[in-house]
Amino acid sequence: MSSPPTVMSSARVVVVGAGLAGLAAASTLVQAGFNNVQVLEAMSKPGGRVNTTRPFGPDIIELGANWIHGQKGNPLFDLAKQHGLLSEGTSATAMCLPASVTPRDYFFNEGGRQLPPEDVERVCSLFSKLTSRAFDNKLEKRYHSESLGRYLDEAFAASPLASSVKDAAKIFEWCKRSECTDEASSSLYEVSALQISEYTALPGDFFNCLGPGGYQAVADVLLRSLPPGVLLCDRQVTRIQWGREGEAHPVRVLCAGGQEFKADHVIVTASLGFLKERASALFEPTLPDAKMRAIERLGFGTVDKIFLDFGERFWPEDCAGIQLVWEEGPEDQGVYRLMSEGDAWKATWYKKICGFDIVARHPTVLCGWITGREAQYMETLGEKEVGEVCVRLLRSFTGWQVPEPKQVLLSTWWSNPYVKGSYTFIPHGVSGVREHKALAAPLPPAATHTGAKPLQVLFAGEATHVKFYTTTHGAYITGIREAQRLIDLYVDL
Template identity: 70%
Template sequence: MNRIHTAKIVVIGAGFAGIAAAATLFEAGFQHVQVLEAMGRVGGRVYTMRPFGSDIIELGANWIHGQEGNPLFELGKEHGLLSEGHSASTKMCLPGSITPCDYFFKEDGRLLQAEDVEQVCALFSRLTTRAFDSELEDRHCCLSLGDYLDNAFAESPLAATEDGLKVFEWCKRCECTDEASSSLYEVSASQISHYEALEGGFFNSLGPGGYQAFIDVLLRKLPAGVIMTNTPVAHIEWALDESGKRSTHPVQIVCEHGQSFEADHVIVTVSLGVLKQRAALMFRPPLPNSKMAAIDKLEIGTVDKIYLCFPERFWPEDCAGIQLVWDNGPEDAAVYTSELEGEAWKETWFKKICGFDTVARHPNVLCGWITGREALHMETLEDVEVGDVCMRLLRSFTGWPVPEVSQVLISRWGRDPYVRGSYTFVPQGVLAEEHGALVAPLPPEPSSDDRKPLQVLFAGEATHVNFYTTTHGAYLTGIREAQRLINLYT
């Protein structure tokens, strides 16, 4: 009998990585594949909802990161899952402009001149591009991303202006959202060059089915009953040799509700946040020191969204976003350093909100973004309290007659017990090669002893050294681990 037909594989997690792995295995002829999902839904960090009517809201993944060479962009084109869209870009304007663009307000209510904002944002983009393109000067290579940007910006005439400095701090807050960090002083300036940005920018015009439509395409490739939701895994027993009690299927997955599954291989696609919290007790025997070190060194940050649904639109038609430029923001180096030891930042958590963007297909909805420790603190607050704070910000910065918000929807990825964060970043002092240690299968192939190889495999965005943080990175890692097993059996 064909070995593929008898091999038993369990996939833990039904996000992009897990579903892609299962679909690839079935397409290759594997017949005994089971997907265990702790949540009551599939999708993982993809979470498409319809809380404000028939049109979708993305509580999780929002963009396709790049177009050229992106398998999810190609999947979207093939199945008609994309709307006519554009790459995300920041546009600044003054009232009366025809093209929708962002309004930048200072804390005193003054609207900043578009050309002044554009100059700072353009410089910030050039400086970050140098880091991503490995073009840093030697003196900057050992610095954090925040320190590098501060040093480089200080050499520009724009740093001599008060407004230039404040817009620069706004840019750093926005970059924290991209990096999922509490501060850019936590992020390595040199190691972000390992991240590969695909050409085409952020494609932010998904079709009316949102990201869930992509998940649905993959789900159609799976037989009925393959995915078991509400099935959190307690621990994984692996590395049994040929004399063990389960010599035929040397891996046992034990779930919190008592179910157990025997397998030849298990593909673990849980988030880095879950691994950080549970890896020490989840695997029996424990994971090798190199893998535990990688889990410890790499970081996962929290990025949350705050959706505000108003009874009517109060912003101008040409306004694509209301951006908040603080006098003394949380990304100021001195402020960040002085608050490291205390908790004063909790009183001003809202200063980490970059602004409020308009939302496609929702003419009366705004979306605020918040990241890092401030996001985690925000998650402890009630929706109504967060909504009240956001209304006060909008009123005080713009001076516009902002109505009472009718609905508030908040993501809480940091507190979700089955996620514990949004996506991965490489902290200062850590090498991006740790992604490689995280992905190494156990035992490796060929096995150095009598144990069956590839008993435990790892996938998910945190395991991709070039595409971490992205949906296509997660998707590709699921295919990668499935192909590793396909190669073993063929």
């Protein structure tokens, strides 16, 4: 039975966070007829982990989210296509890939020798085949309880390439460092070999670069659907009190500075990194054990970008990226074990940089990728020191005349107190399905017999999606999912 508009429109909903999940939730509710929706964003601008900037001129640089992953069945791709936000042609797409091997990548070893492209291609193809087995859930049973790193080491050692291709082990280590970027992990020895099969890759080009407006243009589509006054920035939520019996509105959201908002429902879209730091103190009463356990057990890693604007191109026209192959890299099993305890790894943090890739629409800019604890440490050093280290690496590996950069720009997602990292991964020994579902579960559930108002606290964000964690479309879908819970609740009244 349809709900009268007045019932739906009188419900008060607070959305915590104005990333893609929060904006999708608010937009969906407003379009459904909810007239009392308030979005609270801790930072000074909306977007969350979307951070589109123009530091080197009129063209964009993405410090945060960079791609739409897949096309078929991807509502974010459909939204971007509908509003004309995708790049035209394939040239821009080819220049946006992070540390992904193309025939135009130059691989150099630590001694300054460029590695034969055919050797690199053979090893990288093997790595792709081995990781596909894990993603397709085709691993032998003995690897079900192992880390992704352990599985890859053993599978590589059993391959003829391990002994027939010079520098094969070193190239394979580079592949593992590159995969750390995809997994947002400090090491593949921390990632579950079995559980990565829960992630679902959508059909179509794996990476689709957005057009000249970048990801901010996508966020702007959602922002334009919100009435004036719905979004409030610089509102740091410090406490969410729920289950307040006897009150007209059982949820109270408190902000720094004393401002408070009374609501019937709150949709929390804060990052998993933020929840790891704040969840125990953020909610009153404390979240149930299953939800707190999910927050603790799921992994949330840091992936950072290092942009170097040289003002001139010093690399060959046919070079799409300069990749660094170490004699001993951080993803070598022995090195990982040696560095797994203590702070010795900080002295060689730069070894986690996979390489430096060309950047779409920026012919004189290179982008380096770094992940995990090394990325977190890099954020403490500052642009000048990081830039000096990167130039030293480029000079020593290539032997080219590398000028000093005109400008260095770093992403700092770990240092951001309202994000504390980049995206989710499934650690070794953790059931991703169970923990994602526990994190997504609303409080109280829709079918409650306690007399309490149902769905007082709901959770959205990429970490709450079983199949699409880590992705922007995962975040977007979960925002709509939680809004739809509320729509269904009021329609059923």
